[in-house]
Amino acid sequence: MSPVLDQPQMLPPGWDNHWAQEWSSSQADGLIPCRVVRIDKGGIMAATSSGEEHLVVAAKAVRRVVVGDLCGLDLAAGRIELILPRRTVFERRSPGVARDQLQLQSRPLAANMDRVFVLQPLESGVNLTRLARELVLAWESGAQPVVILTKADLVSAEWAEKERSEAQRFAPGVEVHVISTRSAHGLSELRSLHLADHTIAMLGASGAGKSSLVNALAGYEVQLVAEVRDNDRRGRHTTSAGQIIELEDGALLIDTPGIRGVGLWSADDGFEKAFEDLSLYVQQCRFADCTHTTEPGCGLLEAVAQGEIGADRVHVFQELAVELEQLEVGLETREREEQRERNQRARRKAKRRDDDSSESTGRSYELGEAEDDSEA
Numbered sequence: 219m220s221p222v223l224d225q226p227q228m229l230p231p232g233w234d235n236h237w238a239q240e241w242s243s244s245q246a247d248g249l250i251p252c253r254v255v256r257i258d259k260g261g262i263m264a265a266t267s268s269g270e271e272h273l274v275v276a277a278k279a280v281r282r283v284v285v286g287d288l289c290g291l292d293l294a295a296g297r298i299e300l301i302l303p304r305r306t307v308f309e310r311r312s313p314g315v316a317r318d319q320l321q322l323q324s325r326p327l328a329a330n331m332d333r334v335f336v337l338q339p340l341e342s343g344v345n346l347t348r349l350a351r352e353l354v355l356a357w358e359s360g361a362q363p364v365v366i367l368t369k370a371d372l373v374s375a376e377w378a379e380k381e382r383s384e385a386q387r388f389a390p391g392v393e394v395h396v397i398s399t400r401s402a403h404g405l406s407e408l409r410s411l412h413l414a415d416h417t418i419a420m421l422g423a424s425g426a427g428k429s430s431l432v433n434a435l436a437g438y439e440v441q442l443v444a445e446v447r448d449n450d451r452r453g454r455h456t457t458s459a460g461q462i463i464e465l466e467d468g469a470l471l472i473d474t475p476g477i478r479g480v481g482l483w484s485a486d487d488g489f490e491k492a493f494e495d496l497s498l499y500v501q502q503c504r505f506a507d508c509t510h511t512t513e514p515g516c517g518l519l520e521a522v523a524q525g526e527i528g529a530d531r532v533h534v535f536q537e538l539a540v541e542l543e544q545l546e547v548g549l550e551t552r553e554r555e556e557q558r559e560r561n562q563r564a565r566r567k568a569k570r571r572d573d574d575s576s577e578s579t580g581r582s583y584e585l586g587e588a589e590d591d592s593e594a
């Protein structure tokens with residue numbers, strides 16, 4: 219280990235024993251550990267220790283790093299040479315070029331956080347379908363989700379309480395908080411969550427109040443990565459990239475840009491956790507492959523009929539289950555196509571090799587082409 223690592227103050231934010239171990243078992247010779255603390259149009263900033271930030275001018279793995287990644291930096295070259303295996307990562311399905319279009323790819327948003335704060339503003343009413351999606355992805359990230367309903371000052375206490383209990387219905391096993399950064403309502407409750415030494419990612423739609431909460435918890439106006447919007451010249455700052463903000467107590471907050479669509483990405487565990495309130499009922503279904511739509515003896519439909527769970531909850535469950543299934547089918551199809559292409563390439567290569575060698579030996583071979591196409 220390099221002598222630099224013996225001085226704790228010289229370690230990247232959030233470094234702990236886990237990372238020390240990962241580091242010692244990685245090919246990090248000549249590199250120093252760093253954490254990606256900011257990504258924006260200006261480039262990637264990596265911190266080798268608190269406040270010691272370096273612009274990454276080029277990175278072998280640059281297109282794959284996200285805010286929160288712990289990496290190996292070639293300091294002289296300004297290059298990230300390796301990414302330590304992520305402890306947690308929040309990934310969603312890549313939005314396509316057009317609105318509401320999705321690509322068969324994932325896009326990571328933040329890595330190595332212990333908690334995910336899922337924010338939704340109260341004044342427009344909690345979007346329960348969106349919340350369910352966000353929680354599937356948050357659980358799947360491996361971090362602990364916390365739901366935060368923002369801008370309580372804009373609604374009545376009754377409205378806030380009604381929305382809180384609705385959100386709780388869609389967030390089994392998850393804490394739901396109501397806050398306002400204007401009135402400071404609920405902020406001390408959040409602070410008492412023992413955020414120190416944790417990395418917390420803020421997630422939610424644009425305007426949900428992520429940056430405002432970061433500022434409120436920091437206790438001062440953080441210069442958050444921001445730009446003035448072109449379309450509404452009101453000059454509202456909207457986060458255009460991810461950034462880590464270090465609080466006095468050591469908590470690390472990751473502010474992320476608002477995401478419009480929350481396309482699910484492969485999420486078996488995340489889906490199960492997000493809908494754990496329904497698992498008991500699903501076990502009662504008569505058929506193992508019950509689609510919970512029309513089947514007799516369906517535990518879910520029975521529970522709805524008995525008023526034990528809301529029909530809307532089951533509806534969202536089905537919608538997301540179908541989406542995940544279609545995603546899996548798409549991924550499998552692509553995998554098969556890629557495998558076929560790999561096989562074809564290998565065959566062409568083998569054929570060239572055989573042609574070359576038969577030319578040199580003057581002999582010729584029949585290549586068994588026919589069998590090759592049968593796997594389609």
Ligand SMILES: Nc1nc2c(ncn2[C@@H]2O[C@H](COP(=O)(O)OP(=O)(O)OP(=O)(O)O)[C@@H](O)[C@H]2O)c(=O)[nH]1
Nearest residue numbers: 369398399400424425426427428429430456457476
């Ligand atoms: N009334 C009220 N307004 C708030 C509160 N929190 C945030 N806002 C306002 O809501 C707007 C959006 O807040 P931001 O914190 O920028 O939202 P964001 O989630 O960071 O948005 P993006 O960066 O675009 O993703 C701003 O105009 C804030 O002033 C609150 O508690 N009460």
Ligand SMILES: [Mg+2]
Nearest residue numbers: 428429456457
């Ligand atoms: Mg913001």
Ligand SMILES: [Zn+2]
Nearest residue numbers: 503508510516
């Ligand atoms: Zn069923």
